[in-house]
Amino acid sequence: MNVEFAALALILVFPALGVIFNLFFGARLGRGAVNLVGPGVMFLAFAVSTWAFVKILAMPAGGALYCPLWRWIEAGSFHVELGLRVDALSGVMVMVVTGVGSFIHLYSVGYMAHDEDYARFFTYMNLFALSMLILVLADNILMMFVGWEGVGLCSYLLIAFWYTNPEFAYNGRKAFIVNRIGDAGFVLGILTILSALAHHGVWTLNFVEIQSHAGLIGTTAATAAGLLLFLGATGKSAQIPLYVWLPDAMVGPTPVSALIHAATMVTAGVYMVARLNFLYMLAPDAMAVVATIGALTAFFAGTIAIVQPDIKRVLAYSTVSQLGYMFLGVGSGAFAAGIFHVMTHAFFKGLLFLCAGSVIHALEGEQDMNKMGALRKRLPITFWTMFIATLAITAVPGFSGYFSKDLILEGAYESGHFWLWLLGAITAGVTGFYMFRLIFMTFFGESRVEADKLHHVHESPPVMTIPLIVLAVFAAIGGWVGLPEGLLWGDAFARFLSPVVGNFKPAVEASPAMLSAIATGLGGLGILLAYVCYLRMPGLPVIAAWRAKALYDLLLEKYRIDELYNLIVTRPLFFISDxxxxxxxxxxxxxxAANGAGLVVEAGGEAARRAETGNVQHYAFVYLLGVIGIVAYYLYLVIR
Amino acid sequence: MTELVVGAIEAILMVLIGLHLSIFLLYFERKGSALIQDRVGANRAAITGFGRKLGMPNLGIVNTLVADPLKLFTKEDFVPEGADHFLHGLAPFLALFPVLVTFVVIPFGDTITIAGQTFNLQAANLNAAALYLLATIGIGVYGVALGGWASNNRWALLGGIRATAQMISYEIAMGLAIVAVIMTYGTLDLQEMVRSQGGVWFGFLPRWGLFVQPLAFILLLTAGVAESKRVPFDLPEGESELILGYMVEYSGGKQAAFMFTDFAEQALTAMLLVTFFLGGWQVPWLYRDGFHLPGGHIIAVAPLLVSILGIVSFLVKVVVLCAFLGLVRWTLPRFRYDQLMRLGWKGLVPLGLANVLVTAFIVVATGGAH
Amino acid sequence: MVSLSWLMALSAAIFVIGVGGFLTRRNILVMFMSIELMLNAVNLAFVSLGSRLGTMDGQVIVFFVMTVAAAEAAVGLAIIISIFRSRETVHADDLTLLKW
Amino acid sequence: MPAGLFWFLAALSILAALGVVLQRNPVHCLLALVLTLLAIAVLFIGQDAIVVGFLQAIVYAGAVMVLFLFVIWLLNLPVESGPTGHLALKLFGTLAVAALLAELAVFLVPSRLQLKFSSAHAAGYGSIDALSQTLFSEYLIAFEVTSVLLLVAVIGAVALARRTTQAELQERKEASARVEKAA
Known part of the structure; x- marks a missing residue:
């Protein structure tokens, strides 16, 4: 059931107005106006989104809202109609984007209170949210690509926000270029779908129409398209091999990190795969690749996070790791579980970043965890909210992360990927370890804060703590919409999404309780290990690092992937270029060729200029010769 | 062949009329100006006192009409050093010739029937006579221009330049006036123009062009005076400034030719005004069969007499107008050169254009002149 | 009736005389006059052909040629005066500024 | 047109045209040109192109040529003494002109002019009526454009020929001084 709902356009209009306002009038009208408009438009968009979402909930299953805009491209039988569409999948996404985005915007008001360039900052932030909303609301793949490119551009702008620092600008550029590689794959994927359908006379890029004609796409074409699109997703959602930009993106302001990691951008890849689930269902090989890459990334990034000293870097690798989970989920066919994890992850990862920002804010920009410790008493709200988020991410039963991660691992196992499940379960332990390492090093133990900063460490203002508290509530209870089957309302989330992404069909029978117990147990083990290493025996990590120095250095240097890329891609490229x-x-x-042409002309001109005497009669004489010639020609014609 | 002979006779007749009018104007110049200026004027030459013996006052008429030309044509023809001999000689001819050949298109009477043969009293019955007028008047510029240049004299050159500029400037005003007239009558043929001026309006008013095109009349009058370089437009001659302008180095017969040109132009102007605006040879209320007086009375007149009356009417009108032009010459002071140009370009030309425009509207609105 | 050939021959002769004048005279004013000669030769050809064909088009074109010649004379002579003011000469072979 | 008149006018116009080219004195050249124009005007009228013929006399000979005369006076041109111009140009120019004349003459052999001509004209051919009918219907746009051309020519001539007055020079100097001061 589709219902036309013109107010959908407002979801895009509000942030767009915010962009225009902040861009042209922000700096002139001052901080007050920007602080009002920047988050204000997001809350308005959030309100409209909520309205739309409630309408969807009120509809029978499979209902959707749409809002046709205008005909964008028209070329022969191929044309693209722009339109917005909200169904269960995009409804969830748009709620997450506007909801979490709104609170991050609100938080930014406090975080950026001392920055001169607040107007530019909010321009970018609004534009970022706008791009993500275009991506999510698009009813066709080409418009989705517009949003896809938009978030790439905005991430570049925001990562390099403090562009006067050459390193930051470099990191912004890196994010942009790595994204471009993925985007190339994405474009090729779009063209593959288009050509596969056009081969059968169907010229369309609309999701619904593609889905209804999905049978026309052969397995080979579907695999190719799926893999190419997934290449785009690895770029945008920071998967192996294109994840390298995300940790470096930490140089931007912390709300930006929160926005990138929680609400926007990185989830785009997961959303895209879920949106095109019908395509991936046609290509089991592509699905397997997605699941494998996801599981590998999850484990791989988790191990790097173990040794990182920078608080935001730990969170960044944890994001990469969690995104790996999501791809494991969607790659296993448990699309609802993947999207569920997108949602819960948005709550707790957004919260984690905002808390980290709060800590950094309190310590005047200090990000090294070796210079923190014992901040529990000084930053109570930050501590408690961050603790809740940590419980959620480590999948402690009852918290949101538990339900979503469980569903993913269950899906992985039941789809027959035993080894991938095992890797995911181990990663759960790794997650527990590095997250509690972060909590312990930051809030417990001895204070290692530098003396001159210590005396004005203070809790953040309410404009920053209120978003923390709100998000903490969601991080705690947000997962209850996906309770295990048979408990209270059961797996309501999956049922809600099933008209869009289909029901998960297990291939292997398993006991959900057993799987859950193993994963949770491994997580608990990780927490315990962290407790031992960082609270009971603080010397142990140092000894371990000394003993296994090679491994430690390898982890600390992120497996030297950047160096590898430099060696096999960048340096040959430079060499060939130069x-x-x-x-x-x-x-x-x-x-x-250019100089030669010039030389020839110069030499020719030098020779020919002698003919230019400047005397009009000489020219007239030559002209007369021409006239005589023409008359002679006609004479020839007449006489003949 | 008869036609050719008749044409030649008529042409000679017309030129003679023109020349005699010029002589009359010469006389008027002398005695008329004296009259206006309250002096006697030319009074010395009375051959053997012929007139006085009969008790007549000394009119000086012989002096003017005979002695002056005699003196002029017997004087030495002097050409200054460094002058262009050929052009110096050619210039007076170039000035006079176009004026004299213009006379032939002027109709001086209706058809006349003698011994059963009907003659049109117009030397050359051109059907594009109005254009012919403009062409010959345009060519007349070269006489004075070259006369001034060929004399190798600064005064003469200045006079020549002034004359040329003045004549081509006023030619435009003249042309515009004539264009309006052509549009009114819807023909280029002067005889037809005069014919269409026969008859009356409201039972008494002659259908003269003057009542239809009063503005064109004034324009043509002004421009005609300027064309003939007479006071108040005699700047090219300007005795007090340029001695005698383009004529300064001329003497004898050549100078007489230039003088004559001016008088002939004056006569021509008068004839054109009469032809275009004053009914030409038309006598008010006189038709082919006699006078039709406003009251309804008809006085029968013999056809031959009607024709002769026409010729007389034409001559009378021309003489009266010539006299009027002479009056103007001795009444108005001379313009300054910038005033002259301003009057020509900013006064007459815009007025002429407006007149043409209004005439065009009326002609179209009333369904054409045909 | 004069043969059309003779009329065209007259036109050709005047045209060629104009060309010759343009090529051999130094004075740009006289060169200008030679151009007028050429224009008139062409006008004569137009009128003659138009007269033989019985159409008014030839005459209309002559009318336009005259107008254009008037405009050309006005501007051209103004240019010659400007040249004379700055260079004190009207000889074509002294006016060779437009060369290498 | 009587044949005798044609031969007379043809001889006159060719002699006058030669006069334009061969006379040393620019004023004589000009007079020769006027004579050529008048001869051609009569040739026009002789072929029933009455209006155009008279216009040739009024506008071309009567006004445009006077402009030439003015310019000759204004420049105060001396009579050219002795042979002028490049000898080579004269030689080759004459040769080329002769070649062109020869070519055109070959064209004009009567047997080659195989156009279908009518010598009888409709009533009113060449009259002001006929010319106006053609001019204001078929050639209306060209006619209007010509008026613009004339306007442009007038403005161009004034702009080219007028001298800069002292007051204007002073004004320009002050303006540039102001600009420099501002900079």
Whole structure:
């Protein structure tokens, strides 16, 4: 059942107005206006989203709202109609984006209170949210790509927000370029779908229409399209091999990190895979690749997070790891579980970043956990909210992360990926370890804060703590919409999404309680290990690091993936650019042609200029010769 | 062949009329101005006192009409050093010739029937006579221009330049006036124009062009005076400034030719005004069969007499107008050169254009002149 | 009736005389006059052909040629005066500024 | 047009045209040109192109050529003494002109002019009526454009020929001084 609902456009209009206002009038009208408008438009969009979401809930299963806009491209039989569409899947996403986004915006008011460039900051933030909303609301894949590109651009702008620092600007550029690689795959994926359908005379990019004609797409084409699109997703959602930009993105302001990691951008890949579930269902090989990459990324990033000293870097790798879970989920066919994890992750990871921001704010920009400790008493609200978020991410039963992660692991196991399940379960332990390492090092133990900063460590203002508290509530209870089957309202979330993403069909029978117990047990083990290492025996990690120095260094240096990329991609590229293209092609061939043309013209001109006497009669004489010639020609024609 | 002979006779007749009018104007110049200025004027030459013996006052008429030309044509023809001999000689001819050939298109009477043969009293019955007028008047510029230049004299050159500029400027006003007239009558043929001025309006008012095109009349009058370079437009000659302008280095017969040109132009102007605006040879209320007086009375007149009356009417009108032009010459002071140009370009030309425009509207609105 | 060939021959002769004048005279004013000669030769050809064909088009074109010649004379002579003011000469072979 | 008149006018116009080219004195050249124009005007009228013929006399000979005369006076041109111009140009120019004349002459052999001509004209051919009918219907746009051309020519001529007055020079100097001061 589809219902036209024009107010959907407002969800885009409000942030767009915010962008325009902040861009053109923000700096002129001052901080007060910007602080009102920047988060204000997001809350308005949130309100409209809620309205739309309530309407969807009120509809029978499978209902959707749509809002046609205008015909964008028209070329022969191919045309693209712009339109917005909200069904169960995009409804959840739009709620997450506007909801979490709103609170991050609100938090930013406090966080950016001392920054001069607040207007530019909120312009980018609004634009970021706008792009993500376009991505989510799009009813066709091309419009989705517009949003896809938009978030890429905004991430570049925001990561390099403090562009006067060359390193920050470099990191912004890195994010942009790595994203471009993925985007190339995405475009090719779109074209693959288009050509596969056009081959059968169907010219469309609309999701609903693609789905209704999905049978026309062959397995090979579906696999190719799925893999190419997934390449885009690895770029945007920071999966192996294109995850390298995300940890470096930490140089932007912390609310930006929260926005990137929780509400926008990185979840785009997961959303895309879930949105095109019908395509992936046609291509089991592509699904397997997605699940494998997801599980590997989850484990791989988790291990790096273990040794990182920078608080935001730990969170960044944890995001990469959690995103790996999501891809494991959608790759196993448990699309609802993946999206469920997107939602819960938005709550707790947004909260974690905001808390980390609060800590950094309190310590005047200090991000090294070796210079923290014992902040529990000084930052009570931050501590408690962050603790709740940590419980959620480590999947302590009852908290939101528990339900979603459980469903993913269950899906992985039941779809027959035993090894991937095992890897995911181990990663749960790793998660428990590095998250509690973060909590213990930051809030417990001896204070290692530098003396001159210690005396004005203070709790953040209410404009920052209120979003923390709100998000903490959701991080705690947000998972209850997906209670295990048979308990109270059962798996309401999956039932809600099933008209869009279909029901999960297990291939292998398993006991959910057993799987859950193993994963939770491994998580508890990780927590216990962290407790032992960082509270009971603080010397132990140092000894371990000394004993296994090679491994420790490898982890600390992120498996030297960046260096590897430098070696196999960047340096050869530079070499070819400089030695072959620059010195060979550019200077010799192109410059030679250009200069040669110039030389020929110059020499020719030098010879020809002698004919230019400047005397009009000489010119007239030559003209006359021409006239005589023409007359002679006609004479020839006549006489013949 | 008869036609050619008749045409030649008529042409000679017309030129003679023109020349005699010029002589009359010469006389008027002398005695008329004297009258206006309250002096006697030319009074010395009375051959053998012929007139006085008969008790007549000394009119000086012989002096003016005979002695002056005699003196002029017997004087030495002097050409200054460095002058262009050929052009110096050619210039007076170039000035006079176009004016004299213009006379032939002026109709001086209706058809006349003698011995069963009907003659049109117009030397050359051109059907584009109005254009012919403009062409010959345009060519007349070269006489004075070259006369001034060929004399190798600064005064003469200045006079020549002034004359040229003045004549081509006022030619435009003249042309515009004539265009309005052409539009009114809907023809280029002067005889037809005069014919259509026969008859009356409201039972008594002659259908003269003056009542239809009063503005064109004033324009043509002004421009005609300027064309003939007479006071108040005699700046090219300007005795007090340029001695005698383009004529300064001329003497004898050549100078007489230039003088004559001015008088002939004056006569021509008068004839054109009469032809265009004063009914030409038309006598008020006189038709082919006699006078039709406003009251309804008809006085029968013999056809031959009607034709002769027409010729007389034409001559009378021309003489009266010539006299009027002479009056103007001795009444108005001379313009300054900038005033002259301003009057021409900012006064007459816009007025002429407006007149043409209004005429065009009326002609179209009343369904054409045909 | 004069043969059309003779009329065209007259036109050609005047045209060629104009061309010759343009090529051989130094004075740009006289060169200008030679151009007028050429224009008139062409006008004569137009009128003659139009007269033989019985159409008014030839005459209309002559009318336009005259108008254009008037405009050309006005501007051209103004240019010659400007040149004379700055260079004190009207000889074509002294006016060779437009060369290498 | 009587044949005798044609031969007379043809001889006159060719002689006058040669006069334009061969006379040393620019004023004589100009007079020769006027004579050519008048001869051609009569040729026009002789072929029933009455209006155009008279216009040729009024506008071309009577006004445009006077402009030439003015310019000759204004420049105070001396009579050219001795042979002028490049000898080579004269030689080759004459040769080229002769070649062109020869070519055109070949064209004009009567047997080659195989156009279908009528010598009888409709009533009113060449009259002001006929010319106006054609001019204001078929060639209306060209006619209007010509008026714009004339306006442009007038403005261009004034702009080119007027001298800069002292007051204007002073004003320009002050303006540039102001600009420099501002900068």
């Amino acid at each position: 030695q072959v293209l620059n010195r060979g092609v550019d200077r010799m061939v192109i410059d030679g």
